[in-house]
Amino acid sequence: MDKAYSKNDLMKLAIEEHLKCSEYPRVGALVTKGGKVLSTGYRGEVSGVHAERVALEKLCHAERLGSTIYTTLEPCVKLHHDQSIESCAELIISSGATEVVIGVLDPNGTIYSQGFRKLLENNISVSFFSRKLREAVEEETFEFGDIHRVYSSGKRRVPVVHSGIDIYVQFSESDIRTIPISWKTLQYSHGCVDLSSNSGAVTVAAGTTNLSDITDTAVFRFPSHVARMKKGMIAIVRPSGASFCVLIKLHEIFENDILFQWEVRNCT
Numbered sequence: 001m002d003k004a005y006s007k008n009d010l011m012k013l014a015i016e017e018h019l020k021c022s023e024y025p026r027v028g029a030l031v032t033k034g035g036k037v038l039s040t041g042y043r044g045e046v047s048g049v050h051a052e053r054v055a056l057e058k059l060c061h062a063e064r065l066g067s068t069i070y071t072t073l074e075p076c077v078k079l080h081h082d083q084s085i086e087s088c089a090e091l092i093i094s095s096g097a098t099e100v101v102i103g104v105l106d107p108n109g110t111i112y113s114q115g116f117r118k119l120l121e122n123n124i125s126v127s128f129f130s131r132k133l134r135e136a137v138e139e140e141t142f143e144f145g146d147i148h149r150v151y152s153s154g155k156r157r158v159p160v161v162h163s164g165i166d167i168y169v170q171f172s173e174s175d176i177r178t179i180p181i182s183w184k185t186l187q188y189s190h191g192c193v194d195l196s197s198n199s200g201a202v203t204v205a206a207g208t209t210n211l212s213d214i215t216d217t218a219v220f221r222f223p224s225h226v227a228r229m230k231k232g233m234i235a236i237v238r239p240s241g242a243s244f245c246v247l248i249k250l251h252e253i254f255e256n257d258i259l260f261q262w263e264v265r266n267c268t
């Protein structure tokens with residue numbers, strides 16, 4: 001592995017690694033120095049071991065020192081105090097690597113951007129794959145259901161680029177009733193993004209700040225086919241004829257992504 005690659009080629013090699021994964025989420029990683037690939041890893045290459053760890057464990061300390069790591073998915077962070085195995089972010093920090101290049105941030109609302117920030121706080125320089133390759137990673141990292149289908153209630157970060165993103169909100173894992181929603185025309189500099197559904201389905205819940213403030217979804221009027229959402233706003237999506245509705249709160253707007261919360265409610 002003596003060839004020196006360009007950054008763009010290294011991103012592509014990391015994507016080749018993640019495509020070797022047989023289960024989702026797919027993650028591939030490379031440890032590099034001066035454009036040369038020192039080791040590779042993908043999630044599942046060693047049973048139950050994350051891609052970054054697989055790649056780093058193939059090297060000795062001297063090789064890890066000063067390296068640049070390419071990983072298709074944001075490194076994980078410690079979520080529980082009693083977690084027995086150190087997170088990939090901690091492993092990278094202790095490995096002596098100085099730079100990390102990330103494909104996509106973890107869309108899981110409880111993890112998103114924490115790995116990225118943890119690296120930055122520990123003086124590791126962090127950058128991202130080029131936009132085009134990032135989209136390729138997004139398409140392949142998660143099963144269709146993971147990024148385009150959500151259930152019951154939760155929080156999720158999703159990319160909003162080009163024609164936007166369609167998401168199916170399913171009542172529960174066992175109850176397949178579904179309401180489609182769509183996030184479009186993200187305007188980061190104006191701090192807004194459009195939420196739409198079938199015609200006449202979106203109603204802004206004016207004056208509310210938490211989903212729990214809403215006890216009766218029928219009190220809000222003037223539904224439209226689209227709502228221009230700003231950070232903190234809540235809307236209710238109820239296509240005509242649907243037997244339930246979904247409450248949507250927009251939590252954050254990023255340059256190419258949004259973080260939203262949803263909760264299904266039976267209609268009275």
Ligand SMILES: [Zn+2]
Nearest residue numbers: 050075076088
């Ligand atoms: Zn990990």
